[in-house]
Amino acid sequence: MRITVLLLAPALLLAGCDLPSPVGGGAGEWVLTPEEAAQGFTEVVRAVEPVAERECRRYGTVRNCDFLIAVDPNPRAQPNAFQSVDEQGRPVLTFTASLIGSVHNADELAFVMGHEAAHHIANHLERQRRNSADAAEIFGGLATLTGGGSGDVERAREIGAVVGARSYAKEFELEADKLGTVITWRAGYDPLVGAQFFTRLPDPGDKFLASHPPNKARMDLVASTVRSLGG
Known part of the structure; x- marks a missing residue:
């Protein structure tokens, strides 16, 4: 097993899930110094990456499946x-230094x-790409059928691409929460404690086309998954 922790993120393609910035920000209870942050991050990588x-x-x-941590x-x-x-x-998992400094525990x-x-x-990136392409074709086709010009069709395709990319975003986030809970558990960490990170994120609620599901739904899914694991 070779684990690589980069100080500079490599050239990336198809950027995936972005986490909203935690509410309040600031240093967490766990990380006190940059040295402690680096050491704690490395320990988590060594435990989680092999399980992932x-x-x-x-x-x-x-x-x-050879994850690179950046x-x-x-x-x-x-x-x-x-x-x-x-x-x-x-696959590349990139973390900003400020996120590492904002968590409250390992x-x-x-x-x-x-x-x-x-x-x-x-495989969410590829599934998102396909959803975006399919919706762009549908929206463009509808614009053509209603007599739209080339500019109208192109704008319709652009709107369709955005709608398609977001159409299953909440579902993908919940899938990642469930499997992420399993990975966290099997790496020796407590997903219920880990999911408290969500309590400091802005809650999207049930906003139309929001990219993330309501925080309560995510917390409930984590809890039910932990119970299924025997926790």
């Missing part, structure tokens, strides 16, 4: 974590890492 790789290979939905050290970058792939198709960091790994395992 095993789950990835067990599901068999994607070819590359850290964006830019102090101005907002707290964020996202999944993407590099030019070779390798369980929260492990849960975020498991969640982002789950996006790759469930």
Whole structure:
């Protein structure tokens, strides 16, 4: 097992799930110094990455399960974590230094890492791409049928692409929460504690085309998944 922690994020393609910035921000209870943050992050990576790789290979939905963990050290970058792939198709999980400094404990960091790994395992980037392309074709076709000009058709396609990309966003987030709970649990961390990270995120509620589901729905799913694991 080779675990690589980068200080600079590589060139990324198909940027995946973005986490909203935590409400309140500031340093968490767990990380006190940059040295402690780096050490704690490395320990979580060493525990979570092998489990994520095993789950990835067990599901068999994607070819590359060799996760690369990247850290964006830019102090101005907002707290964020996202999944993407590099030019070779390798899955990349990127964390900003401010997110690492905003978590309250290792369980929260492990849960975020498991969640982002789950996006790759469930092949959400490719599924999102297909949804976007299909909806763009449908919207463009409707514009053509109603007599729209080339500009109207192109605008309709652009709107369709956005709607298609967001149409299953909430479903994808819940899928990632469920599998992320499993990864966190099997890596030796407490998903119930880890999911407390959600309590500091802006709650999207039931907004139309919101990219994330209501926080309560996410917390309830984590709890039910933990119970199914025997917790």
